[in-house]
Amino acid sequence: xxxxxxxxxxxALALPAVAQDTTPAALxxxxxxxxxxKADPAAGxxxxxxxxxxxxxxxxxCTTCHTNDPTKPGQARTGKAIDPLAPSxxxxxxxxxxxxxxxxxxxxxSVLGRACTDAEKANLLAWLSSL
Amino acid sequence: xxxxxxxxxxxxxxxxxxxxxxxxxLALTVxxxxxxxxxxxxxxxxxxxxxGLIAAALVIARIVWGFxxxxxxxxxxxxxxxxxxxxxxxxxxxxxxxxxxxxALMVFAMLAAVLVLAGTGLVILGGVLRLGPLAASFGPDxxxxxxxxxxxxxxxxxxxxxxxxxxxxxxxxxxxENLARAMLTGVKESRPGDVPVRETKAQLLxxxxxxxxxxxxxxxxxxxxxxxxxxxxxxxxxxxxxAAECGACHMAYPPSLLPAASWQALMAGLSxxxxxxxxxxxxxxxxxxxxxxxxxxxxxxxxPARIFARTDAKAPFTLTETPxxxxxxxxxxxxxxxxxxxxxxxNCAACHHDAATGRFSPFAIAxxxx
Numbered sequence: 001x002x003x004x005x006x007x008x009x010x011x012a013l014a015l016p017a018v019a020q021d022t023t024p025a026a027l028x029x030x031x032x033x034x035x036x037x038k039a040d041p042a043a044g045x046x047x048x049x050x051x052x053x054x055x056x057x058x059x060x061x062c063t064t065c066h067t068n069d070p071t072k073p074g075q076a077r078t079g080k081a082i083d084p085l086a087p088s089x090x091x092x093x094x095x096x097x098x099x100x101x102x103x104x105x106x107x108x109x110s111v112l113g114r115a116c117t118d119a120e121k122a123n124l125l126a127w128l129s130s131l
Numbered sequence: 132x133x134x135x136x137x138x139x140x141x142x143x144x145x146x147x148x149x150x151x152x153x154x155x156x157l158a159l160t161v162x163x164x165x166x167x168x169x170x171x172x173x174x175x176x177x178x179x180x181x182x183g184l185i186a187a188a189l190v191i192a193r194i195v196w197g198f199x200x201x202x203x204x205x206x207x208x209x210x211x212x213x214x215x216x217x218x219x220x221x222x223x224x225x226x227x228x229x230x231x232x233x234x235a236l237m238v239f240a241m242l243a244a245v246l247v248l249a250g251t252g253l254v255i256l257g258g259v260l261r262l263g264p265l266a267a268s269f270g271p272d273x274x275x276x277x278x279x280x281x282x283x284x285x286x287x288x289x290x291x292x293x294x295x296x297x298x299x300x301x302x303x304x305x306x307x308e309n310l311a312r313a314m315l316t317g318v319k320e321s322r323p324g325d326v327p328v329r330e331t332k333a334q335l336l337x338x339x340x341x342x343x344x345x346x347x348x349x350x351x352x353x354x355x356x357x358x359x360x361x362x363x364x365x366x367x368x369x370x371x372x373x374a375a376e377c378g379a380c381h382m383a384y385p386p387s388l389l390p391a392a393s394w395q396a397l398m399a400g401l402s403x404x405x406x407x408x409x410x411x412x413x414x415x416x417x418x419x420x421x422x423x424x425x426x427x428x429x430x431x432x433x434x435p436a437r438i439f440a441r442t443d444a445k446a447p448f449t450l451t452e453t454p455x456x457x458x459x460x461x462x463x464x465x466x467x468x469x470x471x472x473x474x475x476x477x478n479c480a481a482c483h484h485d486a487a488t489g490r491f492s493p494f495a496i497a498x499x500x501x
Contacts, residue, residue, distance in 0.1 A: 058406035077407070078381035079478030109408040 024087050024094040024129040031122035039119075044127030047120055054113030062111055071131050086131040094125060140320040145228050145313060147333065150204045153193045154314055160186040161245065161288065168285055173493035180256065187249030188349075190242050192342050199338035202331045203229035211235045225326045226306055228319055234302070237295050244288050251281040259434050260492060261364060264356035270363055270432040363432030365489030370422040376411060377419070382480050385489030386426035387436040389448055394423040397448035405449075405477075435491045451476040463498075472499040 022030075028039050048062045048070070058077060059065070065082060066074040071089045074082035087093040094100055108116035116124070146154075160182045167179035197206040211219075211232035218224040219232040230238055257265025258274020269277075303310045313319045365387040377383040386394065398420040401409045411419070428436040438455035446452040451460075460476075468476050479486035485495040 056403070056406050056408070075474060076380045077405075077475060079474035079481060080381050106408040106410055109402070109410075110406075 020092075020095050022095055022097045022100075024125055027094050027097065027100060028122050028125045028129065031118045031125065035117065035119035035122055037119055037122075039122035039126035041123065041127040041130050044120075044123030044125070048124060048127065052112050055109065055111040056113070059107075059110045062107070064111075070128055085128050087129055088131055094129070100125075140322075142318040143228070143321040144317055145203050145319045146317040147201045147204055148317070149196050149200055149333075150193075151314060151317055153189055153196070157186055157189050157193075157241075157245070160189065161292075164248075165285065165289065173496050176493045180252065183249055183252050186245050188346070190245045191345055191349075193242065195338050195341045195345070199334040199341070201333040202328060204333070205331055208329070208331075209235040209238070225324055226322060227326050228321065228328055231302065234295075234298060237291060237298065241288070241291055241295075244284050244291065248281060248284050248288070251277040251284070255281060261361055261433055261490075262492070264353045266361045267356070267359035271434060271437045274434075365431050365433060365436070366426040367488065369487070370419070372415060373419045373422055376415060380407075380409065381477055382486060384450070384479075385487065386423045387428050387431040387433065387489045388439050388450055389423075389427060389442070390429055390440045391424040391427035393442055393448040394420060394427055398423070431489070433490065435489060467498065 032039055048066075049068055051060045053060070065076050066085055070085040073084055076082055083090040083093075085093060104116050104121055108114065108120075163182040164179055164186060167175040167182065171179055196204050202208055209227075209230035209232075215224065216232045216236070224232075227234075253263055253265050254269050254277035255274050256263040257267070258269030258271055258277060260266075260274075299310045308320060365385050369383050369385075373386075374383045389397070397404075398416055401411055401416065428440040439450055439453050441454060443449065443452040443454065450456055467473060473481040479491075482496055482498050483491050484497060485492055
């Protein structure tokens with residue numbers, strides 16, 4: 001259902017699903033349309049910084065790997081550096097819809113133990129893009 | 132007064148400069164090779180190999196000198212026959228200015244042992260580390276076999292050195308002279324009744340030419356042999372999809388580090404991949420799996436491929452749980468793996484600068500200081 005609505009949203013934007021196919025603003029608009037609600041950056045920040053219990057024990061929070069400052073690089077549990085999430089620090093962030101969906105899919109499952117809702121995705125992207 | 136001349140011992144040259152230089156240089160290089168070989172780790176391997184090769188070169192030069200050197204340098208001067216050995220053991224022979232029959236046996240055994248150590252060492256370097264002139268000729272099986280022999284002979288050399296030192300002490304007391312000092316000064320007291328000596332002149336030019344020719348042929352052979360392509364090495368070109376997907380979170384581990392069955396098990400459990408969801412679209416996962424299994428440990432003849440292929444049954448695809456990994460890294464402090472530049476046992480490349488190639492050469496290790 002969510003995938004379908006997202007696909008529709010992306011189709012509405014008339015963009016092919018390849019790398020560099022979108023912008024943070026377009027993605028937020030797509031998720032907002034799918035959620036039927038305006039993005040709330042403050043809710044995105046709270047979700048990002050909070051500790052969760054539903055996911056895998058090694059990854060209780062987004063900050064486990066991304067740190068609590070998304071304008072700074074993070075570090076995966078493997079030791080590999082992660083480029084900052086904020087598009088202000090990493091301009092290529094949120095310009096590849098498939099990549100964004102892949103990582104939401106993986107990391108929401110790892111941290112929350114479930115998929116993120118379109119509203120949560122809109123909120124997270126809105127907060128990260130505001131930094 | 133004639134009294135002074137009779138009490139003054141007649142010193143006669145026995146060990147020429149070549150023999151003395153050889154002796155002490157061999158002692159130094161064999162000592163260094165033994166020290167690094169028995170006690171060293173990866174960081175002293177270069178010294179071990181260098182010392183061993185220099186020792187072998189010294190022995191080859193000594194063999195030439197054994198045919199073209201002066202009187203007591205020549206093998207003919209001290210090549211013992213069984214009767215001479217028996218007489219010496221019974222204490223029935225006269226004093227030898229050069230090597231006595233037992234000392235001579237020690238010399239021949241030592242020369243042979245150093246050459247065999249160098250030879251087996253090169254087979255280990257070629258077969259186990261897949262480096263050096265014999266890398267194309269031998270694989271891990273031959274390399275491991277050579278290592279057994281190398282270790283056995285190394286213990287024999289330690290025994291030879293002990294016997295040699297004991298012999299020098301014993302013989303020095305028996306003949307009331309300092310044999311160790313004679314190997315420094317080159318001179319010994321000549322006494323009436325010594326075993327007669329057949330004086331021979333050294334053919335220095337001939338010896339030097341021969342040593343130069345041998346050296347040149349070894350270097351040429353080494354260059355030619357080292358130039359051959361080495362079979363059974365890990366794949367050098369990492370598949371682009373694998374590099375992108377696996378490399379997103381960690382080093383794209385070389386496929387030769389795990390057997391095919393382990394890769395299949397790993398790819399079947401991506402939704403809980405070392406505590407994280409690393410799911411991939413089925414088509415991408417299938418593509419990566421087929422490349423990993425096609426280049427898995429079974430297809431490669433290297434030390435890492437061989438030792439990490441014996442995985443832990445409870446963690447069939449966790450490299451850091453394999454018995455070999457734990458044994459090799461066992462003496463490293465836990466803090467090293469936790470601290471910032473390394474951060475995780477999975478971060479091979481923090482210390483192994485050739486990790487991405489799957490070679491894991493002992494010469495490419497640099498443990499970060501922090």
